[in-house]
Amino acid sequence: MLAWELARQGRSVALVDHGRAHYSGPFETVLGSTRALWQRMGLLAQLKHGVIADPLRHGAIWGSSEMMWREGDEQGLLLQRGVFDRAFRDAAREAGATVFEGVRAEQQEHHWLVGTERLVPTFVAYATGRAATTDLAKMTPVGPATTAVTALGEPARGDRNTAVVEAVQDGWIWTHVPKDGEASAAVLLNRDRLKDHSAEEVLAEVFATALGPGSRFRNWRVAHANDATMGERCVSSNLLVLGDAAATIDPLASQGVEKAVSAAGHAACAIATALEQPEWWPRLCALHSRWELGLQAAHRRSTFTFYDQEERFGEHAFWRRRMPPEDPVDLVGGKPLRLIPSVHTARVLMRHGPRYIEVDGAMDAATGEELARVARVPVAPVVSVFDEPRTVADAVALASKAPSLFVLSPREVHEAILQLVARGWLVPGN
Ligand SMILES: Cc1cc2nc3c(=O)[nH]c(=O)nc-3n(C[C@H](O)[C@H](O)[C@H](O)COP(=O)(O)OP(=O)(O)OC[C@H]3O[C@@H](n4cnc5c(N)ncnc54)[C@H](O)[C@@H]3O)c2cc1C
Structure with a gap:
């Protein structure tokens, strides 16, 4: 891309x-919203093979033992990886x-x-996926060690034309049953579940606890296993690293390809800028890394919300390890917040159409992290409001008087302040 x-x-x-x-399986899916975006970008017209409108009916057994079919959703895409x-x-x-x-x-x-x-x-970018690459730093896990084991086999006739996600006590199963031919079932497990048993033994136990298509899967064989641990590489200011090579998300999101494609758009913008302003290359690489990590953190939050909807298996290790972590924003309450000493207003880079430009923003001198906006909210005036400790409510009231902020809703400014808390730039205390 x-x-x-x-x-x-x-x-x-x-x-x-x-x-x-090393693909995760024969097929991956892309959500309907992404399909529409790719169409607008002219990308679908370019991709002549390996991409079809997803003909399968999507369902989930998640949070209850009932099958819930997703009706009325925009049709997504089925990607035949490799092709x-x-x-x-x-x-x-x-x-x-x-x-x-x-x-x-x-x-x-x-x-x-x-x-x-x-x-x-002139510049080199690494989009080498999640596999280890000698040129790059090691991936740091940011979630439980997870393995995806994929089996291929015979589905029950009644399960034809379906794609189903099912939560089971040891993990979850993603079955993919096309109109004809073999079906696949990817089973996501804590890695240590496979420590003392073969993948065949574990999958047989998992399928025995299932209610959906996995329970009716016959004559299957293990095709391969993939690492599916959420991980990230550290911020790099001399290499442009993108997609899974920068940060991986939980496959539950079905958005890894979408993330990689949007990362490519972002990286293209960084390279186009660096060709004009080569001295900005380290800043642009670091900015891109942080953008990748921010996107991954957003995915992580929504994945935890999804895991949280499944309450039937709370005492089992797979589900215990996927409880949502404490959100630093929840700790704020009505306490005053202060800016950490290394954060100050500065000229920072911001994406503007196909390029980066320098604008007023704020920077953490300790990490080099630069930030121009949080959503629509310019960061410089928000940071300036915290020239002394203030509660969120006081800060929002004061910010509403700043010329560049009063056109925004108090809710947006409030949200931006909480984002600065989540980032660690604002901390409780006087
Ligand atoms: C079990 C599982 C299920 C998933 N299901 C989905 C899904 O349904 N939908 C979805 O959107 N995403 C899914 N994903 C995630 C998705 O596969 C990845 O997020 C996506 O492929 C990342 O794209 P990428 O271009 O960054 O890396 P990759 O697709 O991994 O591409 C990396 C490329 O780099 C090449 N390469 C690697 N090293 C080198 C080297 N040293 N030199 C030259 N070339 C090299 C490889 O040949 C490969 O072509 C799933 C992941 C897993 C683990």
Whole structure:
């Protein structure tokens, strides 16, 4: 997506894929809202293979033993991974990128060696997925160690044309039963559940506790297992890292591909800016990293909310480890908040159309984190309100007098203050 986007802008791009991708399963789904977005971006017209309108009826057994069918939802997409990925690379090639498939890129002292070609790129971006890559820092887990085991087998005839998510005591099962052919069932488990037992033994036990299509799955075999732990790489100010290589989300969201595609749009904007202002490259890399981590944190919060809806298995290890963590915002109450000493107003970078520009904002001198806005709210005047400790209510009242804030609703300003608390910039205390 990044190569496609930059090539469309007329930039000179090389895309290198070593051809050893490790997909989660034969299919992944994309939500209806993303489908509409991709259509608007002209992306669907480019992707000729491996993408179809999702023909399956989606259902969930979650929070109760009843099957709930999702009716009336916008139709999503079914991605045939591998075929979809090649179609994307073809689209980049058609847009003008040079695409290398089945080779590695090796960094030499003054150039990169890609097969027999020598490349001297101005900037390099890593979109290498969740697998370990020697060039990048190790991934830090930010959720329980999770494995997804995928089995392929024969579904019951009545389960044809369905995709069902089912919560069971040891995890959850995602069955995918096309009109014809084999069905797949991905089973998400705590990794230690597989410590003393084979994947076959564990899956047999899991399917025995299921009520939906998983319970009727026959003659199945384990196809593969994937790490599905939520993880993130640290903020990088010298490498542009995007998609799963930057941060992974829980597969329950079904939004990993959407996240990777929007990350590519964001990274394209960072690269386009750096080509004009190369001295901003470290700031742009760090800004992109933080954007990835912020997006992942938002996904994490919504995944916890979803896990929280399942109350039947609260005493089982899988569900205990997925209880929502305490939210720092909940600790605020009516207490006064103060700004941490390292945060001050500064000129910061903000995305503006296809580029970054410098605007008034605030920065944490200890981490280099820069922030221009929280949603529509400019950060500089909000930070200035906290020249002394104030309660949220007092700060909102005072902020409403600032010329750049009074056009906004008090609710938006209130929300922005709480976001600064969640970020650790505002803390309770005098
Ligand atoms: C069990 C499970 C189920 C999931 N289900 C869904 C779902 O239904 N919907 C959804 O949207 N998301 C789902 N996801 C998440 C989704 O697969 C990822 O979020 C998404 O593929 C990330 O895209 P990416 O481009 O960052 O990385 P990837 O898709 O992993 O692509 C990385 C690419 O980099 C290449 N590469 C790696 N290392 C190198 C190297 N050193 N040199 C050259 N090339 C290299 C690989 O060949 C690969 O093509 C699921 C994940 C899991 C674990």
